[in-house]
Amino acid sequence: MLKHITCTVCPMSCNVELTLGEDNEILSLTGNKCARGKAYATSEHLHPERTLTSIVKAKGGMHPVLPVRTNKPIPKDKLKEGMQVVSKVEAQAPIKMGDVIVADFLGLGVDLVATRDL
Amino acid sequence: MKQVHVDVAVIGGGPAGLAASLAARKEGAERVLIIERNTELGGILQQCIHHGFGLHRFKEELTGPEYAQRFIDFIKETDIEVMLETMVLEVTPERKIYAVNSESGMLEIHAKSIVLAMGCRERTRGALRIPGGRPAGVYSAGTAQRYVNIDGYVPGKKAVILGSGDIGLIMARRFTLEGAKVEAVVEVLPYAAGLTRNVVQCLEDYDIPLYLQSTVIEIHGNKRIEAVTIAQVDEKWNPIPGTERKIECDTLLLSVGLVPENELSSQAGVAIDPITNGPLVDDAMMTNLPGIFACGNVLHVHDLVDNVSKESERAGMYAGRYALGKSSEKARRIKVQAGENIRYVVPHEVSSEEPVEFFMRVQRPQDDVALDVGGLRRIRKTSVRPSEMLDVKITPEQLQSLEGDTLVIQIVEQ
Ligand code: SF4
Numbered sequence: 001m002l003k004h005i006t007c008t009v010c011p012m013s014c015n016v017e018l019t020l021g022e023d024n025e026i027l028s029l030t031g032n033k034c035a036r037g038k039a040y041a042t043s044e045h046l047h048p049e050r051t052l053t054s055i056v057k058a059k060g061g062m063h064p065v066l067p068v069r070t071n072k073p074i075p076k077d078k079l080k081e082g083m084q085v086v087s088k089v090e091a092q093a094p095i096k097m098g099d100v101i102v103a104d105f106l107g108l109g110v111d112l113v114a115t116r117d118l
Numbered sequence: 119m120k121q122v123h124v125d126v127a128v129i130g131g132g133p134a135g136l137a138a139s140l141a142a143r144k145e146g147a148e149r150v151l152i153i154e155r156n157t158e159l160g161g162i163l164q165q166c167i168h169h170g171f172g173l174h175r176f177k178e179e180l181t182g183p184e185y186a187q188r189f190i191d192f193i194k195e196t197d198i199e200v201m202l203e204t205m206v207l208e209v210t211p212e213r214k215i216y217a218v219n220s221e222s223g224m225l226e227i228h229a230k231s232i233v234l235a236m237g238c239r240e241r242t243r244g245a246l247r248i249p250g251g252r253p254a255g256v257y258s259a260g261t262a263q264r265y266v267n268i269d270g271y272v273p274g275k276k277a278v279i280l281g282s283g284d285i286g287l288i289m290a291r292r293f294t295l296e297g298a299k300v301e302a303v304v305e306v307l308p309y310a311a312g313l314t315r316n317v318v319q320c321l322e323d324y325d326i327p328l329y330l331q332s333t334v335i336e337i338h339g340n341k342r343i344e345a346v347t348i349a350q351v352d353e354k355w356n357p358i359p360g361t362e363r364k365i366e367c368d369t370l371l372l373s374v375g376l377v378p379e380n381e382l383s384s385q386a387g388v389a390i391d392p393i394t395n396g397p398l399v400d401d402a403m404m405t406n407l408p409g410i411f412a413c414g415n416v417l418h419v420h421d422l423v424d425n426v427s428k429e430s431e432r433a434g435m436y437a438g439r440y441a442l443g444k445s446s447e448k449a450r451r452i453k454v455q456a457g458e459n460i461r462y463v464v465p466h467e468v469s470s471e472e473p474v475e476f477f478m479r480v481q482r483p484q485d486d487v488a489l490d491v492g493g494l495r496r497i498r499k500t501s502v503r504p505s506e507m508l509d510v511k512i513t514p515e516q517l518q519s520l521e522g523d524t525l526v527i528q529i530v531e532q
Contacts, residue, residue, distance in 0.1 A: 008315040054167070055167060055270060063270075
């Protein structure tokens with residue numbers, strides 16, 4: 001099976017083509033112009049990760065919501081589940097940037113942290 | 119009227135103003151004042167809650183509020199004065215600023231130097247001339263971003279986004295994460311206007327279709343928008359008959375570009391570059407009006423805040439120096455000219471006494487080329503894109519070896 005991944009490491013935006021075997025393993029990888037592209041496409045295929053950034057409700061601050069992020073990237077397919085948790089959280093001001101709002105987010109070993117003072 | 123005397127007055131407390139004021143203070147200017155119309159510092163960064171900021175500056179990926187907070191914390195450690203909720207009404211060539219706030223009423227601020235750091239605003243629908251009614255539900259992407267990320271409410275359930283600028287792409291993801299459906303992103307160009315990374319992480323990740331060489335030709339609905347008609351366009355951006363399709367939506371976001379906010383500058387008599395829509399500046403980031411400097415998105419629209427900070431530190435440093443009476447007339451003036459496939463270059467004029475960093479954009483995408491700086495320096499580029507600003511540093515020694523008084527910056531084939 002063929003799979004295309006656009007490398008986003010640099011502005012060249014190479015279209016990397018992966019040939020996959022029966023078990024989704026990478027048989028060959030072409031189209032990348034450098035080694036960084038190979039590393040990116042490999043990890044993007046095997047375990048794509050994203051940092052989740054959003055807002056949670058906040059009480060007692062100058063704004064009704066507080067921006068938050070996961071302090072490390074999480075598996076891409078956990079984003080939706082993550083948003084369901086995020087939408088139920090309510091933080092209480094005063095808050096400092098970096099304060100943990102949800103510890104061990106989704107049991108993934110990463111924290112959801114505040115990204116500003118409020 | 120209340121009179122205020124300062125060394126350096128910085129208009130705008132966004133990333134440009136924050137960096138400029140810190141640099142001016144560091145240079146030795148004693149009274150540095152930031153004038154901000156909003157209720158807090160940080161500017162647009164406060165609503166850019168996604169990450170990807172600061173990779174150059176802090177060697178890590180921060181969100182907009184985190185990037186702003188770091189600078190705000192730096193400011194708090196200094197004696198830089200901040201006036202919030204203060205609106206500047208007028209700037210004069212003699213460096214007087216008329217401003218108003220509810221605490222002091224009218225203020226007359228006398229500054230030895232001024233840094234213009236007002237940022238930019240979004241192009242609006244008026245500038246686009248889309249036919250159809252004027253129903254509710256049409257927002258600029260940045261306005262919608264503010265509603266969602268600062269005020270905490272999502273202004274629609276089914277959206278179409280016109281324009282593939284970065285804010286539009288980012289908002290496509292935000293709407294989707296918040297449970298709204300983004301039906302389409304429509305772009306008139308044959309390629310996405312925003313960064314590829316955003317196309318991948320904001321559209322492809324969520325299976326949001328991107329229609330290139332297409333535009334919105336009609337907006338339907340009376341009170342509230344009900345649908346838009348999109349169509350493909352030819353090379354002259356005229357709709358191609360027979361390609362129309364109607365998409366139901368309750369929201370249309372416009373992400374069609376940013377324009378430097380230069381009403382105050384123009385009124386003061388600052389000369390404006392018709393291409394960047396920002397002031398003409400020299401290598402000290404000084405405008406044609408002595409002692410009035412400009413930096414950040416008011417000067418030209420940046421794509422990386424890291425570059426805004428860098429450029430603004432330069433402006434702040436020279437503004438500080440000017441306020442201290444330490445700047446000197448430059449003996450030699452070199453005009454900077456945008457050559458082949460270069461849309462613009464900032465600064466517009468340089469001396470040969472100071473190291474200088476040029477920022478520029480290309481007109482069209484090209485691969486395997488080189489950036490040639492007046493024959494003084496040549497840098498290979500695997501690719502150049504209009505959406506990615508280029509920058510290059512030149513030393514005084516290199517400038518001194520230039521013959522003539524024009525420096526042409528261009529893209530050359532390898
Ligand atoms: S493969 Fe290499 S050259 Fe191509 S986009 Fe990725 S990092 Fe850039």
